[in-house]
Structures are given as C-alpha cells and as structure tokens.
Amino acid sequence: MYEAFKDPYCYPGTDVLRNRLNLTDPADLEAFETEITTARATEPLPNGRFGIAHYRAIHRHLFQDVYVWAGNFRTVRIAKGGNAFCYPEYIEPEMVKLFAQLSAGDGLRQRNREGFVDGATTFLADLNQIHPFREGNGRTQLAFMTLLADRAGHPLTLELLNPEAMLQAMIASFHGQTALLRALLHDLTAA
Numbered sequence: 001m002y003e004a005f006k007d008p009y010c011y012p013g014t015d016v017l018r019n020r021l022n023l024t025d026p027a028d029l030e031a032f033e034t035e036i037t038t039a040r041a042t043e044p045l046p047n048g049r050f051g052i053a054h055y056r057a058i059h060r061h062l063f064q065d066v067y068v069w070a071g072n073f074r075t076v077r078i079a080k081g082g083n084a085f086c087y088p089e090y091i092e093p094e095m096v097k098l099f100a101q102l103s104a105g106d107g108l109r110q111r112n113r114e115g116f117v118d119g120a121t122t123f124l125a126d127l128n129q130i131h132p133f134r135e136g137n138g139r140t141q142l143a144f145m146t147l148l149a150d151r152a153g154h155p156l157t158l159e160l161l162n163p164e165a166m167l168q169a170m171i172a173s174f175h176g177q178t179a180l181l182r183a184l185l186h187d188l189t190a191a
C-alpha cells in the first residue's frame with residue numbers, strides 16, 4: 001500500500017487504484033492484478049535496447065490489462081514505509097541520468113560475476129529510489145533485471161528468490177545500505 005495523498009489514480013474516497021475492470025474491492029483488484037501480470041510475465045517480454053523506452057514497454061506489457069496508464073510515469077508523489085520516492089517532476093530527468101549511465105558504460109556486459117553484481121546492485125537501488133510508476137515497480141524491476149542479467153551472461157535463478165529477504169534488502173538500499181542487496185543478487189547469479 002502506498003501513502004499517496006488525495007490520489008487522482010484512485011476512486012474518490014478510497015485507496016483503490018482506478019482499473020480497467022472497475023474493480024473497487026481491493027482484494028478483487030489484487031487478485032486480478034496478480035493473476036494477469038503473472039500470465040503476462042510468462043509471455044516473451046518486449047525486446048528493446050535496455051533504455052527508458054524499453055523499461056516503459058516492459059511495464060506496459062505487464063500491466064496493460066489492468067491500468068490505462070501502464071507504461072507511463074506517475075504524476076503524484078508516493079512513499080512506502082515512510083520512504084518518499086522521487087518527486088514526479090524529477091522522474092524523467094533522473095531516469096535519463098540513470099539509463100544514460102547504464103548505456104554509457106558497458107551496460108553491465110563483459111564483466112565477471114562480481115563486477116556484474118556490483119553494477120546491478122547500484123542500478124537497482126537507484127531505480128527503486130526513482131520508482132517511476134504509480135504501481136508495479138517491483139515486478140518491472142525484476143523483469144528488467146532478468147533481461148539485463150541474461151544479456152550479461154549472468155542469468156538470475158529466480159526460484160532462489162526469497163521475497164521477504166528481497167524486500168528487506170531493497171528497503172536497506174533505499175538508505176544507502178546496499179550490502180544485503182548485493183549479497184542477494186550474488187546468490188541469484190550462477191556461480
């Protein structure tokens with residue numbers, strides 16, 4: 001649940017996100033969202049050049065059945081657990097900066113396992129701080145990191161992912177403590 005004040009993304013007087021099926025019961029929406037995004041995630045993900053357009057296309061692919069704004073950056077301020085993410089007016093420039101760094105460098109390719117994990121940790125922590133979408137950031141992050149890891153030759157074994165440990169690692173990374181996230185990504189990459 002996000003802390004968003006007077007949120008135009010939600011039905012008035014509720015914190016239920018407006019959705020294509022007009023589901024107003026949060027449990028129904030969550031069940032539908034989980035089911036349909038899980039199904040979309042099993043389809044081939046959009047191809048792209050690992051830039052912002054590609055990142056947005058992945059979000060659009062996963063959430064196209066649920067939200068009209070799938071693939072579009074949010075226009076409201078949001079926070080989780082008291083952690084405020086990037087203000088909407090800075091999302092575009094911060095995303096440009098982050099993805100420019102990725103493509104200006106080696107795109108995390110041509111690295112050994114340690115080098116890949118180092119770069120992936122920093123990238124993911126920064127991406128989470130931006131949190132460009134109103135909802136669905138975690139799933140888009142994971143899908144993109146999976147593609148990035150495949151391209152780098154360090155595929156992630158997602159069956160090993162412990163969601164609770166991942167959440168704690170992401171929260172710590174928000175405060176600049178990236179050791180947990182680094183260890184977790186290290187464990188997910190093949191030896």
Ligand SMILES: Nc1ncnc2c1ncn2[C@@H]1O[C@H](COP(=O)(O)OP(=O)(O)OP(=O)(O)O)[C@@H](O)[C@H]1O
Pocket residue numbers: 080081082083128133134135136137138139140141166167170171174
């Ligand atoms: N308090 C927090 N501080 C910083 N990051 C957080 C916090 N709580 C969750 N996150 C991170 O935010 C992302 C989830 O964002 P969001 O809820 O938009 O995505 P989702 O795909 O809808 O949810 P989920 O990843 O839980 O399926 C995850 O990477 C998660 O680790």
